[in-house]
Amino acid sequence: MTAERKILLRHADEPYYSPGISSYLAYGGYEGLKKALKRKPEDLRQEVLRSGLRGRGGAGFSCGLKWSLVERKSGKPIYLICNCDESEPGTFKDRQLAHKDPHQVIEGMMIAAYANDVVQAFIYIREEMPLGAKILQRAIEEARAMGFVGGDICHSGYSCDIVVHRGAGAYICGEETGLIESMEGKRPYPRIKPPYFPAVLGLYQCPTIVNNVETLCNIAHIVRMGGEAYAEIGRHGNTGTRIWCVSGKVRNPGYFELETLTMRELLYDLCGGPLPGRKLVGIIPGGASMKILKVDDNFRNRDGRAITFDDIIIDFDGIQAAGSMSGSAGMIVLDDSVNIVEALANIIAFFAHETCGQCTPCREGSYWARKILARMCSGGAREEDVALLYDLAGNIGGRTVCPMGYSITWPVQSYIGKFRDQFEANAKSNTCGVESFAERLIEK
Numbered sequence: 001m002t003a004e005r006k007i008l009l010r011h012a013d014e015p016y017y018s019p020g021i022s023s024y025l026a027y028g029g030y031e032g033l034k035k036a037l038k039r040k041p042e043d044l045r046q047e048v049l050r051s052g053l054r055g056r057g058g059a060g061f062s063c064g065l066k067w068s069l070v071e072r073k074s075g076k077p078i079y080l081i082c083n084c085d086e087s088e089p090g091t092f093k094d095r096q097l098a099h100k101d102p103h104q105v106i107e108g109m110m111i112a113a114y115a116n117d118v119v120q121a122f123i124y125i126r127e128e129m130p131l132g133a134k135i136l137q138r139a140i141e142e143a144r145a146m147g148f149v150g151g152d153i154c155h156s157g158y159s160c161d162i163v164v165h166r167g168a169g170a171y172i173c174g175e176e177t178g179l180i181e182s183m184e185g186k187r188p189y190p191r192i193k194p195p196y197f198p199a200v201l202g203l204y205q206c207p208t209i210v211n212n213v214e215t216l217c218n219i220a221h222i223v224r225m226g227g228e229a230y231a232e233i234g235r236h237g238n239t240g241t242r243i244w245c246v247s248g249k250v251r252n253p254g255y256f257e258l259e260t261l262t263m264r265e266l267l268y269d270l271c272g273g274p275l276p277g278r279k280l281v282g283i284i285p286g287g288a289s290m291k292i293l294k295v296d297d298n299f300r301n302r303d304g305r306a307i308t309f310d311d312i313i314i315d316f317d318g319i320q321a322a323g324s325m326s327g328s329a330g331m332i333v334l335d336d337s338v339n340i341v342e343a344l345a346n347i348i349a350f351f352a353h354e355t356c357g358q359c360t361p362c363r364e365g366s367y368w369a370r371k372i373l374a375r376m377c378s379g380g381a382r383e384e385d386v387a388l389l390y391d392l393a394g395n396i397g398g399r400t401v402c403p404m405g406y407s408i409t410w411p412v413q414s415y416i417g418k419f420r421d422q423f424e425a426n427a428k429s430n431t432c433g434v435e436s437f438a439e440r441l442i443e444k
Ligand SMILES: Cc1cc2nc3c(=O)[nH]c(=O)nc-3n(C[C@H](O)[C@H](O)[C@H](O)COP(=O)(O)O)c2cc1C
Pocket: 054, 055, 056, 057, 058, 059, 060, 061, 063, 066, 083, 084, 085, 086, 087, 088, 171, 172, 173, 174, 175, 176, 177, 210, 211, 212, 213, 215, 216, 402, 403, 404
């Protein structure tokens, strides 16, 4: 029988469990931190490297490798930031972790801090999560009162505090250098890399580690079970579990902590399959900025073997081999009731609203794409608009300071590439019949 493999969410949804420290301690909480403080920071970094843990914030970069790149010889303080901005449409896992098991986040952060000689840690949380900010703040106070955060942690001589920093609510603040600018009190314009790799020149131009909430939650488990044992979970190169958020057209949407499962197992066995009388058409695998996968296409697995949609393995490599990326693990499911042009228009309207405006291709390109899609929805489209839209989208990703440009390029080109007939029909008929929606797309 298909089942989740719960490690991070083992207790979170259980009726016996609360976000308070007593629940956390009752189930072995902070034992990982106590164990870690008896070891050398360098050993812990090696342990995380051995675990194979990849970042859960989007790019899937090796956590151990990221830690190994931190500039330790500059004499400057080292900072740690837990990225709890979680603004990618379709993604709601960090919120669950912060709300339901905040001490797991804090324990992971304190081990990461100790392992990297961090002097001060922060949680950057977006404005739209006021409850999360409150819960985390209360949890930090509880942990501080019990000696797990603050001065002389567990009488080890190591000191590090955590500050909760609330953002003002902008998608771009999830991008690590935009986040750092925002924390410094500036407009969150992402920085150019190089030279501004946070590991070298981050917060206040000091070495800084930015990790996602879920990434950090894994750290205590890695220390408790050991890096090798952790690396046994999942597939080679895709170790550990991952929390997938499924929304859209399935009977049982929600969040699921998975080891290695196929699309069939997730979408049919766990999510109950399509809504009555409907057929699945496509999925956006890792948040709205990722390329769409069409259900009746042919795919490849990571060894190059031909497979069907149902057999795609849901992990970093499986989704990449299928032609997209697992991104933030926010899976949005579309069925045959969805108007594809409208779906794309909705996504592009979001990114056009959220572009920070620093780079011309992203600022202007997202606006033009929204305008073309608005006329495809409301009337006034021209036949050549499909080719125009495709072409303009190709001039955004890769031509901007941060990767956000791809949030226009990938959806537009993959939707048109896979559902061209619907865009052409729309451009010809001049409307997809969703005028009320189209009104929202037009800049007021
Ligand atoms: C436009 C954009 C938005 C992002 N938003 C988030 C976010 O909301 N949360 C997050 O953890 N990472 C986000 N990221 C990725 C971060 O820049 C960074 O890579 C991540 O926090 C690193 O953590 P990890 O190594 O643990 O994955 C975003 C990246 C981009 C380009």
